[in-house]
Amino acid sequence: MTDEIKIKSDTSPVKIQPAKSSRNQTSPSGKRIYMRAVQGVYQTVRRRMGIFFMAAFMLLPWIQYQGKQAILLDVANQEFNIFAVTLWPQDLMFLVWILIIAAFALFFVTAFLGRVWCGYMCPQTVWTFIFIWFEEKIEGTRHQRMKLDEQAMSAQKFSKKALKHFCWILFSLHTSLTFIGYFTDISQLYIDFFTFSASFAVTLWVLFFTFCTYGNAGWMREIMCTHICPYARFQSAMFDKDTFTVSYNAERGEKRGPRSRKADPAKLGLGDCIDCNLCVQVCPTGIDIRNGLQYECINCGACIDACDGVMDKMGYQKGLISYTTERQLNGGKTQVLRFKLIAYAIVLAVMTTLFANALYSRKPFDLDIIRDRNQLFRENFNGHIENTYTLKIMNKSQSAAVYDLTTTELADKTQWIGAQQIEVAAGDVANLPVSLVVDPALLSEPVTDFYFKITMKPVGEKPITLYEESRFFNRL
Structure with missing residues (x-):
């Protein structure tokens, strides 16, 4: 094959070089490609x-x-x-x-x-x-x-x-x-x-x-x-030797030259390519595929259809230009796997x-927990410890929904101050300030981990529950 591409191993990258000189026929300015219509x-x-x-x-x-x-x-x-x-x-x-x-x-x-x-x-x-x-x-x-x-x-x-x-x-x-x-x-x-x-x-x-x-x-x-x-x-x-690309079979096609349909190319010392140049005329990037693999080739197969049409008219076997691999052109067998x-x-x-699983497990709402930044906790007049939070509830669904809120771990120890049920419109974000009050005698650690539990109740659908971790600060 002329201008053969050398590849070191089956998986090594291919060096794709520009075509030599056989460009599509252009305007006098030499800048425009006139693409010929082709069927196939x-x-x-x-x-x-x-x-x-x-x-x-x-x-x-x-x-x-x-x-x-x-x-x-x-x-x-x-x-x-x-x-x-x-x-x-x-x-x-x-x-x-x-x-x-x-x-x-x-x-x-x-x-x-x-x-x-x-x-x-x-x-x-x-x-x-x-x-x-x-x-x-x-x-x-x-x-x-x-x-x-x-x-x-x-x-x-x-x-x-x-x-x-x-x-x-x-x-x-x-x-x-x-x-x-x-x-x-x-x-x-x-x-x-x-x-x-x-x-x-x-x-x-x-x-x-x-x-x-x-x-x-x-x-x-x-x-x-x-x-x-x-x-x-x-x-x-x-690319490697087993990548299917649009390629010209030089061994079969060379030497190029015109001839009549009845002529025997073997007697004339010619290959199957009649040098009609149709493969160049139909190429949207204007290259000559007969010069070998080129980076301009977009693998559209237009030159294959054009060449197959010519081969059919000449009575030759189709596939002079085809989707094939370098290994196959060199007489080997393509290794697909x-x-x-x-x-x-x-x-x-x-x-x-992983993407399908993440999309399937995606919750139609979200909860962000923001602590009071001014103080970690405060002690009320009863000697109980109070922590303040702002709960940001985002309804990511396309319809309004009602949300119920509570806590785990602290549920039987805490007093909830604020609303525990709220309705959020579709695509809206609601800010809900709440305070949790706990008797310090019921807590054994200065910092207690717990979860806010939020349950979404969409209209006509099953409830969906989400847990978000937070911390309750006692006296240090």
């Missing part, structure tokens, strides 16, 4: 996955749950509603769990299938292909777009360019409004924005994300993947299990 198995999968996740992104903010927006990440009020679950800043650990799980899922997928996240699910890729779809529908095929750009400005060229950019901006605006709709009431957002009633901050954010979407998917495109995204740079640390992959899978499974 992998592009069908990519399109369907893109449609599914795009539909999910666009529709989720509009779903209602119990009369409210099902997913509403209300940053201003520090309240994050996800269907029946309401998360608060105190639940930040769940976000940490999600990020850790996402990281190990990415490591696992990359070690197994290379950079398929970039090729099939990355928002940059999905939005870029949508913008290219607008471009194809308005300006025509790859050849027609190149010819149009070479023409002098005319009424026809101006109208096509204006319509294309109008569609790009309109879709970018819709994307921005949908994204902002995850953080505020989306139905009211659309009304306020288009009636010019939205606040300055909301308007600024909508315009900012509109500009970012338009710039990234319309103009920067492959630049985001090849120069800005850090994933392209550190992905090689997760290997230490690195198993380790990633185990860590991912453990993290997911």
Whole structure:
């Protein structure tokens, strides 16, 4: 294989080098990639996955749950509603769990299938292909777009360019409004924005994300993947000889050269590659996969579909370009179950299990205990010892609830001064000052550990009890 990548061992990182020189055909400025449309198995999968996740992104903010927006990440009020679950800043650990799980899922997928996240699910890729779809529908095929750009400005060229950019901006605006709709009431957002009633901050954010979407998917495109995204740079640390990547079988394809369909390539001293350059023309990052593994490759499989189509027309076996491993290209057998992959899978499974357990065991309320900072205790006129506390009760559920409070260990020794039952509205925090009075003769230690017991009584549901440790100070 030309430009073969040398790997020290099965689990050592791969050195991914840039392509040599066979770039996609560009505009006279040498900066633009004109991507050619291609049909095939992998592009069908990519399109369907893109449609599914795009539909999910666009529709989720509009779903209602119990009369409210099902997913509403209300940053201003520090309240994050996800269907029946309401998360608060105190639940930040769940976000940490999600990020850790996402990281190990990415490591696992990359070690197994290379950079398929970039090729099939990355928002940059999905939005870029949508913008290219607008471009194809308005300006025509790859050849027609190149010819149009070479023409002098005319009424026809101006109208096509204006319509294309109008569609790009309109879709970018819709994307921005949908994204902002995850953080505020989306139905009211659309009304306020288009009636010019939205606040300055909301308007600024909508315009900012509109500009970012338009710039990234319309103009920067492959630049985001090849120069800005850090994933392209550190992905090689997760590659090894058994990672499935889009690869060209040089042993079968070389020597390249054109020929007729009826010609025998063996008699001509040629391989199966007819050097049609379609694999370069369909590549969204403009590389030539025949130059070997390159960090710009996003594993989208477009070159596979293009090459398979050519092989089919020529009557050759498909798979000249395919998802394969370096070990298999070198005549070996791919080791799917290997230490690195198993380790990633185990860590991912453990993290997911711990996260699910933490989420399942999460209490829908919380209790913080704040002692009187002025004095640890005071002695009343009866000679009894009094400790004062402020109980902060947070209702993290989506409905009002009644809470009963008492103590353990001191329950039969103490006098409770203050309310022992309180109702807290959904998402609200109630401060309840209480005092505990104990006869010092009943206490054997200067400091006694005990628990506040709080029982939540949600309407129509079983009571939930929580214990929070505290201390009672006697005479020292």
